Amino acid sequence: MATSTPVLPETIYDDLRSSIIAQQQAPGSLVTESSVASRFGVSRQTAKVAIERLVAEGVLRREAHRAARVPLLTVDDIVDLFDNRALVESAAVSRLASSGILPSGAIAAHRALLDAAASGERFADHDVAFHRALVLGAPSPRLARLHELLLGEIELCIGQVQAAQLLTATEVGAQHQGILDAVLAGDSPLASRLIEEHIAGSRDRLVASSL
Template sequence: MRYVWATKNEGMAVVELRTMSIPDAVYEAVRERIVVGEFGPGTALTESSVAGTFNVARPTAKAAIERLVADGLLRREMHRVARVPELNRSDIEDLYATRALIESAAVSNLAQSGTVPAESLAAHRLVLARTSEGETSFPQLDMQFHRSLVVAQRSSRLTRMHSMIMSEVEMCIGQAQAQKLMPTSEIVEQHQQIIDAVAAGDPVIAEHVTRKHIEKSRDYILAGYDGRQSANSSSSTGR
């Protein structure tokens, strides 16, 4: 049996359907709930709970959990239940530093030929459409733009490495609710700078604007993290 996983671009009446196996469908469903924050930090996911939620066999649930642990979206210590991790300041800084290394190198390489991937342009147009409609939550489209820059390198190993990092980035955004912190107009402007630098065939500028864009995203997320920590501290003190 195979399931159909559907994603809808609201406001554009576009529905994407992908046929996948039951284990893949369970993995995608749990992953989605983690990255959007429905399964928040500290949430325990057991084989029995996942199996019960999605009405699947425990081995299927176990396979999904193991994949999510490998992706960094769940953490499990020896003989412990897998839990959604809460990323701290050090985690966020390390995650974005690693992301900057990969993506800045990728766009620098693209700029050497002056080729902007068609997938990147398509993702950018979707982001522009969301902005014109006043859409405030489009982290998936933002991620799509960045993923396309790396996928264009035609390296399966680099793509796998970047995909793992971006899974954690999506979770980070969900936990920080960063889409409410970073102005959409700023995201669009910085994406355009990356596209322009690549199209102009300037590897140095392309690498620079990409790194700056990622660092700016990091700073917004860290500001949100620090604000929550401060609020939690004040709440604890006032009790």
């Protein structure tokens, strides 16, 4: 008699994360252990493992003795997040430009984003991967840790930017190309300025759409 393959917490985590980033679960909506357990046919304990991981990353929020929710970011949240993100990523690209070396992960993510622009597919994952690769390539373990703390909420915001069509993949790709060119040219001030402008542009459009 055939037995079904058990659903692992990692699978649940990936599925929930993707649906939240893609705005398939609205900001403010509940994500309960019972609903996740029912959806995936797993125990509540297995569902809890996946949910707690998303809470730790900032993709979900949970208050004491309450169910987890998809974060509903305020304007102040968005401004604070993007301004701190700019500090970290600006420092990272400045370090990269000093060496003139482009991280292979950033190049791969940039190409994938351009492919998505050509095909009309979703590009948020490639956008996130590009920025993450820049920071990881700096290299600075402390910058990477700081960025990782922000990454869950960054992904939420990038998902909102894409869902609301505040920026196209073509626009994002052009801005990424400018950053890569500045890094390759060894121009630290320009690389830092371009990534700060890139992040500020997304911040301002997202804030305007939230008012």
